[in-house]
Amino acid sequence: MKAKIIKTKEDYDKACERIYFLIHSTYKLIAPNSEKGEELELLSCLVEIYERENFPLKTTSPIEAIRFRLDQMNLTQSDIAPLFGSKSRVSEVLHGKRPLTLRMIQLLNQFLGIPFEILLNGNTSLKLEAIKERTLLKSEAIKNYYSNKQRR
Numbered sequence: 001m002k003a004k005i006i007k008t009k010e011d012y013d014k015a016c017e018r019i020y021f022l023i024h025s026t027y028k029l030i031a032p033n034s035e036k037g038e039e040l041e042l043l044s045c046l047v048e049i050y051e052r053e054n055f056p057l058k059t060t061s062p063i064e065a066i067r068f069r070l071d072q073m074n075l076t077q078s079d080i081a082p083l084f085g086s087k088s089r090v091s092e093v094l095h096g097k098r099p100l101t102l103r104m105i106q107l108l109n110q111f112l113g114i115p116f117e118i119l120l121n122g123n124t125s126l127k128l129e130a131i132k133e134r135t136l137l138k139s140e141a142i143k144n145y146y147s148n149k150q151r152r
Helices: 009-024 035-054 062-072 078-084 087-094 102-112 116-120 130-136 140-151
Strands: none
Touching (some): 009 035
């Protein structure tokens, strides 16, 4: 199969079939710099781009993530009260009446292992002091990431 930009569902299906074939065509590992390895890498990148554009993932809210993790770890709201300061504060956060603070986010990440990306998702209440924000935005990488995130 000749690799090309994936524009249709048919192209996507063919690329996925080819990836499957390449992976299962040998019992040996495919060397990254071999012809098969290069084709596999290229097709994988093209499929990833098509999937990102056509099958966007639903983002999980911080509240859903906390509730899921509590269930997963068999914990109650009372169990995590020390991370929030009190049982009532846990309840306020989980019912959307109070936003997560930066400290809560740090503690939830550290003790429950919830990724920062999820805990910060949709949290527009976290603001930096203007001087700290200007200092951060001097970094080209941070400025690019921040401006791309603002456009979404």
